[in-house]
Amino acid sequence: MIFAHAVADVRAAEAALMAQLPEGALMQRAASGLAAVCARVLRGEFGDGLRSGGHRRRRGGPYGARVVLLVGGGDNGGDALWAGARLARRGARVDAVILRHDRVHGTGLAALKDAGGTVVSGDDGPMTTATAAAIRRADLIIDGILGIGGRGGLRPDAAELAEFAASASAHVVAVDLPSGIDVDTGEISGAHVRADTTVTFGTHKVGLFVDPAAAVAGDIELVDIGLGPYLPAPALQVLEFADVARMFPEPDRNADKYRRGVLGLLAGSAQYRGAAVLAAGGAVHGGSGMLRFAGPDAVAADVLRRWPETVVSAEAAEAGRVQAWAVGSGLGEGREHEVAAVLSAGVPVLVDADGLRKLPPQLASPALLTPHAGELARMLDAQRSDVEARRLHYVRQAARRWNATVLLKGSTTLVAEPDGPVRVNPTGSPALATAGSGDVLAGLGGSLLAAGLTTFDAGSVAAFVHGMAGHVAAELSGYPSASDILEALPGVLAELRRPANR
Ligand SMILES: NC(=O)C1=CN([C@@H]2O[C@H](COP(=O)(O)OP(=O)(O)OC[C@H]3O[C@@H](n4cnc5c(N)ncnc54)[C@H](O)[C@@H]3O)[C@@H](O)[C@H]2O)[C@@H](O)CC1
Numbered sequence: 001m002i003f004a005h006a007v008a009d010v011r012a013a014e015a016a017l018m019a020q021l022p023e024g025a026l027m028q029r030a031a032s033g034l035a036a037v038c039a040r041v042l043r044g045e046f047g048d049g050l051r052s053g054g055h056r057r058r059r060g061g062p063y064g065a066r067v068v069l070l071v072g073g074g075d076n077g078g079d080a081l082w083a084g085a086r087l088a089r090r091g092a093r094v095d096a097v098i099l100r101h102d103r104v105h106g107t108g109l110a111a112l113k114d115a116g117g118t119v120v121s122g123d124d125g126p127m128t129t130a131t132a133a134a135i136r137r138a139d140l141i142i143d144g145i146l147g148i149g150g151r152g153g154l155r156p157d158a159a160e161l162a163e164f165a166a167s168a169s170a171h172v173v174a175v176d177l178p179s180g181i182d183v184d185t186g187e188i189s190g191a192h193v194r195a196d197t198t199v200t201f202g203t204h205k206v207g208l209f210v211d212p213a214a215a216v217a218g219d220i221e222l223v224d225i226g227l228g229p230y231l232p233a234p235a236l237q238v239l240e241f242a243d244v245a246r247m248f249p250e251p252d253r254n255a256d257k258y259r260r261g262v263l264g265l266l267a268g269s270a271q272y273r274g275a276a277v278l279a280a281g282g283a284v285h286g287g288s289g290m291l292r293f294a295g296p297d298a299v300a301a302d303v304l305r306r307w308p309e310t311v312v313s314a315e316a317a318e319a320g321r322v323q324a325w326a327v328g329s330g331l332g333e334g335r336e337h338e339v340a341a342v343l344s345a346g347v348p349v350l351v352d353a354d355g356l357r358k359l360p361p362q363l364a365s366p367a368l369l370t371p372h373a374g375e376l377a378r379m380l381d382a383q384r385s386d387v388e389a390r391r392l393h394y395v396r397q398a399a400r401r402w403n404a405t406v407l408l409k410g411s412t413t414l415v416a417e418p419d420g421p422v423r424v425n426p427t428g429s430p431a432l433a434t435a436g437s438g439d440v441l442a443g444l445g446g447s448l449l450a451a452g453l454t455t456f457d458a459g460s461v462a463a464f465v466h467g468m469a470g471h472v473a474a475e476l477s478g479y480p481s482a483s484d485i486l487e488a489l490p491g492v493l494a495e496l497r498r499p500a501n502r
């Protein structure tokens, strides 16, 4: 599992660690790790990041490379200067653009000059003819404008520099984080740097994983500076393949269909017949032992035709015993009494799409709510654009409001509980943004609930597996449909369950 921590926790851990170390030792660890990643960038080991196609790719390493440092007035600038000094000693031509001469990191600047680096900015402002020329011909730009001490977006002079750097052909490496993002929330409130690679220190920062900021961080490289023992519980978790392989339900020797868990599914309608078929498909592959579908005859017939292993009934009340319900995908209008009965049945419930319109003020059972940004906006009476801009804020708010687990779908899918860490799904891709894809996810998540996973684990495992299926489907068909994603599921699950991966 990968973790990310809030700035206050990073600061506290740094203070505790620094008390054990000689002055400046931590910055040297950071600068050495930063310089090492920069050397790899200059050897061509990284992709073209955000600006694919528009890059001048260098392969020769630091010797003879042209490097520009953008240096703010804090320790983030200090890291850039010390790393610049290391690269200069390895033969790079290093030019520094100093934003605040009155607050520049003194020993870092002296080290850079000792190593042969030069300052190209003037006393009146950072943007000079020499600055522009250096940025234009640079192979690598190191963004040390703001780190975890930054507040709000970039000021105008820094914004102008960032803009100019983005238009150049150099690879941009951000120090700790792309300057100007809100590091604890992933929000972007003003001008900011767009990085191809971010080298972050001690632990990942929250904003590096949450959009919109995550989209401007590029590849993330973590440099260990020894903070580990001093860090508290993380604010954010990112599941990895091995975690999901371990968490995915494994039937034991005595398993039968009931013990593996039975999912009840209330989905689809005369208007949205396909939603029932897709959700049922996610469910039959999702690790539970049996699917009971409740719905109108015509819809149930579609489900049975495609998934003959399903047991169908006309109404939820006639479905029989289940260990969990999934409710809402393509459900359309009506069936309020059935939804209400299912929500108060006392078993865990996944609520998707039209089910989210029918939520009571208080939920009686453990629930996993799976809105996209538009649905979450409606649930909280907010603007969709605001939810997209402040994803972490709103997913946490909804989790507290309904005392439930909330999975906010989108460019970075987040899974939040009322208290505790938030999980970010790392496998998402634009391939998932297709009609019916959410129905597959709902069936899969419901099935995992029925198999006994908690709402938090079921949501995050379902999102991970669904995302992997999206990647596989995209490789096969370019622009996959939800049916393609569904078809890719068994292969992904087989890979997860291979003994070597568990
Ligand atoms: N504290 C430590 O032990 C370590 C810190 N390191 C580096 O130090 C960084 C944090 O350094 P600082 O605390 O000096 O802070 P920063 O370098 O992030 O910011 C410097 C100062 O800029 C000012 N500022 C804030 N927002 C601004 C804005 N929008 N425009 C212009 N100025 C603004 C503030 O006065 C702030 O103190 C980390 O991100 C990391 O790069 C690393 O060297 C590792 C060790």
Ligand SMILES: [K+]
Binding pocket: 076, 143, 144, 145, 146, 147, 174, 175, 176, 177, 178, 179
């Ligand atoms: K930075």
